[in-house]
Amino acid sequence: MNDAFVRQVQQVFSAQSPLSKVIPGFQSRIEQQQMAEQIALAISNQEQIIIEAGTGTGKTFAYLIPLLLSHRKAIISTGTKNLQEQLFLRDLPLVAKALSTTCKIALLKGRANYLCWRRLNRCQQEGLFLSKETAQELTLVAAWSKTTKTGETSDLSHLPEEASVWSHVTSNSDACLGANCDHYDRCFLAKARQKAQAADILVVNHHLLMADLVLKDQGFGELLPNVGAVIFDEAHQLPETAANFFGETLSAKQITELARDIKREYMVSARDMKSLSTLADSLEKSALDFRLAFGTEQTLRGTWEDIRSSEKIQKALAQLSFTFNQARSWLEIARTRSAELENCHRRANTLADKLKTLTEKNEAQDVIQWFETFKRHFTLNATPLNIAQHFMKYMSHYNCPWVFTSATIATHQNDFQYFSKQMGLTAAKSLKLASPFNFQKQALLYLPKNMPDPTAREYTRIITETMIPILQYSRGRAFFLFTSFRALYEAEQILKSAIQYPLLVQGEQPKTKLLEQFRALGNAVLLGTSSFWEGVDIRGEALSCVIIDKLPFASPGDPIMKARLNHIRQRGGEPFYEYQLPQAVISLKQGLGRLIRDQNDTGVLVICDPRLQTRSYGKVFLSSLPKMRCTQYPEDIKKFFTPIS
Ligand code: SF4
Known part of the structure; x- marks a missing residue:
């Protein structure tokens, strides 16, 4: 079975690939093919596998093809809504069509994405609202409830996600009566879950899957009984999500x-x-x-x-x-x-x-x-403190292959231990696939000289002033990412009078609006913190420079982090090398991932933090980044951005 199945997968990537019939110009990449073969093997042998696939590998197709060819019931879990929708609306139907296979696909979102009839009725009866605005929103929701087929909040596109009425009228696990509810027969969530349970391939997010695994969302039954394979995409987010669900x-x-x-x-x-x-x-x-x-x-x-x-x-x-x-x-x-x-x-x-x-x-x-x-x-x-034992216990209930993949899951030198130890995946195989992009040509790493120590009071002022000419060379088109809001606001004060490009600042508008504006303007500079380090996809020239103020170590002063580090110390471990460093390496790789999104993208990554060059651990960061040219001279940045005439 193994060999035949792997050969079948290989054929899909051959010169006569059925994918080229549905995707004009489809060209498989060697890394993508390798990943698909390893997943095919993991599926046949019921194994666990962790795969880091650099940006541009085409990892979605690499797992969808063996999965659909295996004809197993499966759950695909993602970290972000964007990827969930991309899988459900675009990639899954496309691959199914190319492979001429019919399978029932469903997308299930978290409870809070569905209108709850019971809560809506109550709000209408009581009208207990704090503001006029919320009452107006309720009128809109009530009218929409008469026509919507799915009850999904995203259906009512002209009411923003953050509208306050949603928290009053969407499903909520505490107040839900499940099968005892008078509205159960027409309940949108119940219908969505029934559809999910009947699906061959179910797309969910990590939160939903974790809630289901630990049975914290009772009342509607298991998501996919008899699941035959589980795939986690954006798996680097799993340890944090799991810690929340295994806790209280x-x-x-x-x-x-x-x-x-x-x-x-x-x-x-x-x-x-x-x-x-x-x-x-x-x-x-x-x-x-x-x-x-x-x-x-x-x-x-x-x-x-x-x-x-x-x-x-x-x-x-x-x-x-x-x-x-x-x-x-x-x-x-x-x-x-x-x-x-x-x-x-x-x-x-x-x-x-x-x-x-x-x-x-x-x-x-x-x-x-x-x-x-x-x-x-x-x-x-x-x-x-230890999620591994909990996760292993839940995994043992499902005797099936488990695939964990992400563009940033390994630290330096193909080391997967940071992830595998946290999740208890000691028996898992691992594979690291480099990005097929030509970083030597497409990217330039700039490490400015003579930057002060990051603990210096003047640090933010000095690095921000040093970046003014860089932002001129890049003609805006930059993300300036900070590890604290304090530094972000200080930089904003300096930059607003120093550059002629539009300045967008995190917190001024919702994130999605800021990103829309950034794309539309084409020459803006966006100042952001950790939430812009990942899950942001801006292709092309609008984003040509990513500047990082400090190496992204999580604050050791945070009480949770402190307790975690103490725990490692108490058991004789070395918290810096076991936890803080690998976590920061993964965050830095995420930051770089914003810059080069396809083979036509070019850009400069600036890391202002001098510790990258002065501390021994700096090498760990540098060796975990793709090989690219590196400079300490601003003139090289000018040259990089000067169009060749
Ligand atoms: S079953 Fe739960 S979610 Fe559905 S309408 Fe009733 S209370 Fe709301």
Whole structure:
């Protein structure tokens, strides 16, 4: 079977490739073919494989072809919505057509992307809205609900993703009644999940798949029973997503929503139980008092250990726990009155248990307990220190091939350990495929001379001023990426009067709008932080220069990072080499990935941080980048951008 199957896959990449019939000018690349063959083998042998395929390898086709030829039921999970849609709308139908194979394809999004009839009805009945604007949005949603076939929020294209009405009318796992809901027969989410379960190939995102694996999205059944293969694209994002799902979170919003639902049900189905209304008020007040106990700072992040002994926190926590106990007792009595009260009872129990777990001493020391506060809200969290054991346990339930691929998953010298150790993939094979782009010709790496140490007070000012002539040479068309907002704002102040090109600044508009503008302007300079380091696809000349202020080490001052590093130290490991360095290497590779998107793209990558040249670990970063010319002289940048006459 192995040989025959691999040969079948090879034929698709031959000179008479069926792909060239549906994709004019299709040319397979050797790296793409290699990747497809390895995936075919992994599928035949039921193996796990990790593949780094540099930008431009054509990795999507490289996994779709063996997958479709294997005729297995499969899940493809991606990190971003863009890739999900590209797979579902374009690549999968195209490859299926080329291979003349018929298979049922489905795309399933997260709950929050579907209109919930029950929540919509409630909003309409109660009209409990904070602003006029949200009420107007509700009118739009109500009209659209009568015509939409899928209930997907993206269907209502003239209402932006961030419109506040969506958080009131889309599905939410706490409040969903599942099969007990009166609207279940026409529920958009239920229909989408039924379609998903009947599919041969299901496209999802990492969040959804993780939620399903750990059964945190119960009420609708498993996503794909009898799955025959699982493929994770953009797999470098998995460790972070998995850590969130294998942990626990409790948010103030969950408590306030529970309180509001109890109050509503008191009015509708239990008018004789006045104590329910009092209980709802106490829950809301206790949650707010708990938030205030953290102080008046708007945003704060820290470990629970740091504040556990605070008297204020302990007092507010005791009050919140007491109120939850009351809620359990009262709802135990009221639960028979309606399905909604039954749901409130279940939620009160779950939230009370979570509150206990998240604030009790973690004797096993296997999780980081931490908190985060916002203006009026808070979250309490527990993130496991070791996700490998959890992930392996879930993987063992599915005896099938698992493929993990990304353009940035290995660190230097083909080292996959950073990823494989975190995910527990000790038995997985690995393969690194270089990008087929000619980086020597297409790109230039500029490491400016005489930059101060990144800890120097003047650092941002000096590097920004050094970049002014570079931005002139590149005629704008640049991303200037920072590791902190403080540095970004400082650079903005300097650049706004120093360059004649449009300056776009993260935070001024939603990210998608900024990117649209960047593309349309064609000569803009965009100042951004970590969210622009990945998942941004700007082809062609609009983006010709990527400037990176500092090597992207995650802040060691962040309490979660601190706890993680301590944990590695305690078990005798070396946190810098085991965790901080590989993480920064992958981020830097992501940053470079923004620059060269196809074989016609050219551009300059500037890394201002002198540690790349002065510290021994600088070599690790340099050796993990594709081979390209390197200069320390700005004149070379001028030459690079001067059109040859
Ligand atoms: S089943 Fe859940 S998502 Fe569907 S309409 Fe009912 S509450 Fe909303």
